[in-house]
Amino acid sequence: MQRIDVVYALICNKDKEQIVMVNNAGQGWSLPGGAVENGETLEQAVIREVEEETGLTVKVGSVVAINEAFFKEENHHVLFITFKADVIGGECEIKYTDEILEVRWVDYNTANTLMPYHPNGVESLITSSSIYTYQS
Numbered sequence: 805m806q807r808i809d810v811v812y813a814l815i816c817n818k819d820k821e822q823i824v825m826v827n828n829a830g831q832g833w834s835l836p837g838g839a840v841e842n843g844e845t846l847e848q849a850v851i852r853e854v855e856e857e858t859g860l861t862v863k864v865g866s867v868v869a870i871n872e873a874f875f876k877e878e879n880h881h882v883l884f885i886t887f888k889a890d891v892i893g894g895e896c897e898i899k900y901t902d903e904i905l906e907v908r909w910v911d912y913n914t915a916n917t918l919m920p921y922h923p924n925g926v927e928s929l930i931t932s933s934s935i936y937t938y939q940s
Contacts, residue, residue, distance in 0.1 A: 805874070805879050805880065805881045806879060806880050806881070807880075807881045807882075807883070808839055808840075808880050808881070808882045808883075809839070809840040809846070809849075809882075809883050809885065810837060810838060810839050810840070810882055810883070810884045810885070811837050811838070811840060811846055811849045811850045811853065811884075811885050811886075811887065812834065812835040812836065812837030812850075812884065812885070812886040812887070813835055813836050813837055813850050813853070813854045813862060813864070813886075813887055813888075813889040814835055814868055814886055814887065814888050814889065814926075814929055814930070815835075815836070815854070815860070815862060815889050815890070815891060816888075816930065817909060820930065821911060821912075822909040822910055822911050822912075823835070823909070823910060823912070823915055823926060824836060824858060824860070824896075824907065824908070824909055825907075825908055825909075825910050825915060825918060825919065826857050826858065826904050826906070826907050826908075827904065827905040827906040827907075827908070828903065828904060828905070829902060829903055829904065829905055832918070832919075833918035833919050834919055835886065835919070836853055836854045836857045836858050836860075836907075837850065837853050837854075837857075837886075838853040838856075838857075846885060846887070847864045847887075850862065850864045850887050850889060851864060854889065855894065856899055856900060857898075857899075857900070857903075857904050857907070858894075858896055858897075858898075858904075858907045859894050859895050859896055859897035859898070859899060859907075860891050860893070860894040860895075860896060861891070861892050861893035861894040862889035862890060862891055862892060863889065863890045863892050864887050864888075864889050865887060865888035865889060865890065866887065866888055867885060867886070867887055867935060868886050868887065868888050868929045868930070868932075868935060869884070869885070869886040869922070869929050869935050869936075869937070870883060870884070870885050870886075870935050870936045870937070871883075871884040871886075871921075871936075871937045872884070872936070872937070886929060888930075912925060912926050912927040922937075923937070
């Protein structure tokens with residue numbers, strides 16, 4: 805079984821009322837992120853993925869969630885690691901239009917509708933102290 809690490813960035817606006825989400829072609833909405841490349845640290849992967857998908861430059865903060873899942877059909881064991889991140893530069897723009905359809909700032913209710921993966925909602929990632937979830 806192949807192990808894959810995937811990183812995501814939870815980027816809040818200054819008022820902590822909205823987060824950045826991306827609409828991935830053929831895969832729906834998610835936080836900006838993706839697979840860690842060979843020889844890359846988790847932090848480097850977050851910075852690269854956010855810049856590639858949104859045009860934003862971020863400073864990576866603490867881990868807010870670790871989700872683990874097994875995908876038997878693909879023979880993958882995946883760790884999804886979500887970090888808080890703060891925008892420190894750049895402009896929202898889509899660089900890979902074949903991969904990303906839209907980048908949008910959304911409120912928590914909209915985020916929960918677009919991305920219903922977190923049992924207690926996206927807002928819980930900001931306020932919770934429990935960071936590990938096994939996704940069966």
